[in-house]
Amino acid sequence: MDYLPNIIFAIILILGIGYFAKNVKSLIRNIKLGQDVDVSDHKSQRWKNMAMIALGQSKMVRRPIAGFLHVVVYVGFIIINIEVLEIIIDGLFGTHRIGLKILPESVYGFLIGSFEILAVLVFVSVTLFWIRRNVIKLKRFWKSEMTSWPKNDANFILYFEMVLMTLFLVMNATDVHFQHLNSGNVISQFIAPWFGNLSEGVLHLIERTAWWWHIIGILIFLNYLYFSKHLHILLAFPNTYYGKIAPKGQLNNLEAVTKEVKMMMDPNIDPFAAPAEGAEAEIPAKFGASDVQDLSWVQLLNAYTCTECGRCTSECPANLTGKKLSPRKIMMDTRDRLEEVGKNIDANKGEFKDDNKQLLGDYITTEELWACTTCNACTEACPVSIDPLSIILEMRRYLVMEQSAAPTELNNMMSNIENNGAPWPYNQMDRLNWKDE
Amino acid sequence: MSEALKVPTMAECMAEGRQPEILFWVGSAGSYDDRAKKITRAFVKILNNANVDFAVLGTEESCTGDVAKRAGNEFLFQMQAVTNIEVLNAYGVKRIVTACPHSYNTLKNEYPQLGGNYQVQHHTQFIEELINAGRLIIEKENSFKGKRITFHDPCYLGRGNSVYEAPRALLKAMHVELVEMKRNKKTALCCGAGGAQMFKEPEKGDKDINVLRTEDALETKPSVIATGCPYCNTMMTDGVKFKEKEAEVTVLDVAELIANAQNL
Numbered sequence: 071m072d073y074l075p076n077i078i079f080a081i082i083l084i085l086g087i088g089y090f091a092k093n094v095k096s097l098i099r100n101i102k103l104g105q106d107v108d109v110s111d112h113k114s115q116r117w118k119n120m121a122m123i124a125l126g127q128s129k130m131v132r133r134p135i136a137g138f139l140h141v142v143v144y145v146g147f148i149i150i151n152i153e154v155l156e157i158i159i160d161g162l163f164g165t166h167r168i169g170l171k172i173l174p175e176s177v178y179g180f181l182i183g184s185f186e187i188l189a190v191l192v193f194v195s196v197t198l199f200w201i202r203r204n205v206i207k208l209k210r211f212w213k214s215e216m217t218s219w220p221k222n223d224a225n226f227i228l229y230f231e232m233v234l235m236t237l238f239l240v241m242n243a244t245d246v247h248f249q250h251l252n253s254g255n256v257i258s259q260f261i262a263p264w265f266g267n268l269s270e271g272v273l274h275l276i277e278r279t280a281w282w283w284h285i286i287g288i289l290i291f292l293n294y295l296y297f298s299k300h301l302h303i304l305l306a307f308p309n310t311y312y313g314k315i316a317p318k319g320q321l322n323n324l325e326a327v328t329k330e331v332k333m334m335m336d337p338n339i340d341p342f343a344a345p346a347e348g349a350e351a352e353i354p355a356k357f358g359a360s361d362v363q364d365l366s367w368v369q370l371l372n373a374y375t376c377t378e379c380g381r382c383t384s385e386c387p388a389n390l391t392g393k394k395l396s397p398r399k400i401m402m403d404t405r406d407r408l409e410e411v412g413k414n415i416d417a418n419k420g421e422f423k424d425d426n427k428q429l430l431g432d433y434i435t436t437e438e439l440w441a442c443t444t445c446n447a448c449t450e451a452c453p454v455s456i457d458p459l460s461i462i463l464e465m466r467r468y469l470v471m472e473q474s475a476a477p478t479e480l481n482n483m484m485s486n487i488e489n490n491g492a493p494w495p496y497n498q499m500d501r502l503n504w505k506d507e
Numbered sequence: 508m509s510e511a512l513k514v515p516t517m518a519e520c521m522a523e524g525r526q527p528e529i530l531f532w533v534g535s536a537g538s539y540d541d542r543a544k545k546i547t548r549a550f551v552k553i554l555n556n557a558n559v560d561f562a563v564l565g566t567e568e569s570c571t572g573d574v575a576k577r578a579g580n581e582f583l584f585q586m587q588a589v590t591n592i593e594v595l596n597a598y599g600v601k602r603i604v605t606a607c608p609h610s611y612n613t614l615k616n617e618y619p620q621l622g623g624n625y626q627v628q629h630h631t632q633f634i635e636e637l638i639n640a641g642r643l644i645i646e647k648e649n650s651f652k653g654k655r656i657t658f659h660d661p662c663y664l665g666r667g668n669s670v671y672e673a674p675r676a677l678l679k680a681m682h683v684e685l686v687e688m689k690r691n692k693k694t695a696l697c698c699g700a701g702g703a704q705m706f707k708e709p710e711k712g713d714k715d716i717n718v719l720r721t722e723d724a725l726e727t728k729p730s731v732i733a734t735g736c737p738y739c740n741t742m743m744t745d746g747v748k749f750k751e752k753e754a755e756v757t758v759l760d761v762a763e764l765i766a767n768a769q770n771l
């Protein structure tokens with residue numbers, strides 16, 4: 071019977087981690103639905119970007135208040151989780167505060183003391199975050215795409231962290247044995263008196279309850295990630311690694327088009343000749359993107375990484391002037407559609423069954439797409455190197471090259487370029503007239 | 508002002524059997540748009556004044572394809588690019604200078620994958636070089652000295668290619684009072700013309716982007732809004748008109764500021 075808690079603990083741990091692993095698998099599967107892109111270049115620059123942007127939070131601190139609070143929560147959360155290691159060992163082997171047995175008391179006390187201080191800092195930061203969202207109602211958290219789930223999701227995470235931090239402190243405050251050591255309980259010693267007149271047995275019960283809920287809470291939190299914008303705490307790292315390296319102004323080159331253009335322009339190629347073997351396979355099914363499978367896997371990774379912070383949207387000139395376009399919504403739509411496609415595949419034994427829906431039209435409208443000025447304010451603002459503009463461009467490519475569905479004025483502009491080599495209907499022979507005017 | 512501009516073409520240089528120092532890529536706006544043509548002429552005056560050995564393609568130049576690409580027409584873009592690259596390579600062009608950030612970005616970043624490799628500069632970068640090399644002298648006593656001037660960063664020069672300092676260096680060389688807008692450099696607001704927006708009506712909203720950007724600029728109480736892009740210039744000029752501020756504020760390209768200040 072003595073082993074019962076250990077066994078229960080092991081089962082909970084395996085279930086928690088197992089379910090998470092299963093979700094990570096479908097996450098990876100979904101991302102791989104995207105087209106392949108070569109991101110094997112610029113390795114050192116990529117590592118540097120990851121270190122600076124994801125680990126170093128260099129872009130977070132551009133907004134100093136939010137940035138600072140975010141760093142506190144980030145650092146706090148990671149460091150406090152070292153405590154989880156002890157909890158797992160204690161849980162599996164039935165020990166109590168194994169750290170005290172293997173570390174000198176002063177070291178252990180120092181560690182726990184810093185965890186306690188961080189726990190308070192995290193608690194305060196999270197409370198401020200909550201106030202910013204719900205009381206001050208910062209504009210970018212109250213846009214049309216931020217209703218229901220996206221809004222609740224953000225708040226749930228904040229509550230979660232508050233509860234986890236509280237449990238940690240209560241656990242320390244009611245651990246009689248630990249309190250007696252008088253080491254490391256820099257914060258919990260002030261909480262302990264609240265439980266002052268309880269018997270040791272009751273204290274022990276509270277301590278155990280807090281301990282169990284702390285670890286269960288962490289496992290729930292881990293599994294919550296997959297369903298939440300909070301996935302960024304994991305994906306920010308690969309995402310900043312695979313983020314765009316080229317100058318922001320440079321849009322990618324469509325290789326498939328290059329091949330066709332070269333063929334068209336090459337007088338030595340007989341257009342009626344039978345295509346060389348294997349050539350057909352190279353021509354893509356589609357130019358541009360109308361659904362998530364047409365996007366690259368990096369763009370799909372982007373969608374899962376988006377934290378819905380709205381820094382992009384709050385800088386977007388189109389959005390600032392009341393147009394429908396919101397780069398954040400582009401990312402959220404992509405993620406929602408990808409999830410839908412993933413579920414479809416799961417339901418149909420690993421195969422996607424046409425559901426008469428697609429990203430273009432059912433999620434993202436052409437009105438949104440045509441409002442983009444390609445100004446890169448969104449990509450500059452994003453703290454985790456997401457590129458909403460690249461998705462907008464792929465969808466414009468589909469509209470123009472597959473459907474000839476550009477706005478009339480743009481069609482006129484394009485035929486002017488074709489006929490006169492300028493977006494205006496002027497004669498190419500007049501190009502130098504400015505010289506003598 | 509009446510003095511004729513010296514504008515040799517690549518074809519003429521070729522006939523004389525010489526290779527000019529730079530090719531000046533005029534761009535479609537710079538060639539045809541009435542407002543932008545003034546910028547083109549101002550830049551040529553500066554080149555003439557500094558005795559720069561340059562040439563233009565003239566009637567052999569064609570649209571870079573920037574707008575087509577951004578509108579989503581990759582075919583048209585690449586057709587334009589491949590044609591232009593053939594011409595440029597046939598003339599053995601190595602260095603290109605342009606007064607249009609869109610041409611700059613496309614020639615510099617998007618042509619290499621299609622076989623066009625050149626050293627490309629924005630005109631403000633090239634002018635800065637001329638000054639540093641002592642080939643162009645800007646008098647400290649000039650008509651813009653001490654004037655309040657704000658600079659609007661074009662997206663395709665600034666965020667697109669991280670060029671923020673060259674245009675500012677020129678304004679400083681003129682000893683103007685440079686005032687920054689609240690959104691500047693990395694966070695500058697787009698003028699609203701990029702991504703092919705120049706050629707269509709904006710989508711429905713509660714304001715036009717150029718008006719919002721002009722408001723940013725007017726907040727600094729400038730006497731001149733300086734630009735470095737023909738499209739930005741048009742957008743800001745329209746914005747100033749919309750705000751009925753033409754009497755107090757003028758919109759000028761950095762090249763025009765220099766040419767005017769020097770009475771070129």
Ligand code: SF4
Binds near residue numbers: 382388443445
């Ligand atoms: S690139 Fe497009 S979506 Fe991004 S900020 Fe600019 S206008 Fe908005």
Ligand code: SF4
Binds near residue numbers: 377379
């Ligand atoms: S794309 Fe980036 S900036 Fe925009 S909401 Fe997502 S994480 Fe934030």
